[in-house]
Amino acid sequence: MTGAERREQILAAARRVFAEGGYAASTDEVARAAGVSQPYVVRLFGSKRELFLETYRQASAQVLATLSSVAPGPDAGKDMGDAYVGLLDDRDLLRLLMHGFIAGGDTEVGVVARHTLGEAFRLFRERTGGTDDDARLFVAQGMLINVLLAVDAHRHVGEDTGMDGLVFCTLQHLTPLS
Template sequence: MPSTTDQLSAPQRMTGAERREQILAAARRVFAEGGYAASTDEVARAAGVSQPYVVRLFGSKRELFLAAYQQASDQVLATLSAVPAGDDAGKRMGDGYVGLLDDRDLLRLLMHGFIAGADDAVGRVARHTLGEAFRLFRERSGGTDDDARLFVAQGMLINVLLAVDAHRHAGEDTGMDGLVACTLEHLTPLS
């Protein structure tokens, strides 16, 4: 019989749910970097599992991408949904969204999802996420359709600017410098 010390030092087997989350975390990183063109083999290597195991769990690259994209979209909507209605709801929703952008993989995966939106299932998730962000802003802030449209548009612009590292290329293009300054000036300092 193993001693208590042996039991404490023995590696713990992951549950199926934990392994699935490990693979989704790796998929998020890999798809954020390479987009839909990334392979299930790359995801498997990043997760430390075999490629057949990834396929066995998710069925196909499309289903894996969709699961990772759905998870990222759900994270955005959960952040916006967590803000209660009130006078400062719009600002708090904006602050919550900006807080998510510290996770560069999240914003890049979201961008790749919009590009891969020609796939019906991915497009459905993308459309729902944008529509739900619009609806939540209206509902929680009491703002107009135009206010909600600007909220969603501002979020997309911030995503694009951060995805292309615009803030790290000051002086390269005066127009971009102006756009970055007026769009990102109110955000916390970006490195």
């Protein structure tokens, strides 16, 4: 395996580990998940913070690339929504993004988190020609979907009538979630 391939293997493992444990996860956990030694992870990335930051940048770039791939036009709003829904299959991606918003107190993580939200807003406006309110609602809906999926709300229907209503009106138009 080349150095670049090993680096990608570690980043993929870090995505899974940080999605599960957030920033509290250790480089040792990442190393075990990647099948390498912890000193090797530190040698490649320098610190847990740098590893988290690189993993978070990669996830944010994936979201923005997906939204950027939508062509401008009259169907762009629906197409952007569909493109975002396509990302929902990668639960690690969405959970990692949530952990990044929580870790936003870190200066560099905060820069990436704010850029991702702002760029999603800008892209929606640009692609759809919609208003600021339209773009705000698009970003807000995406964040709400992330939160609902992060807490497995769709798997706990019947526990709370208020949550049931929120899940139904938010997720009803999405493909069936398991």
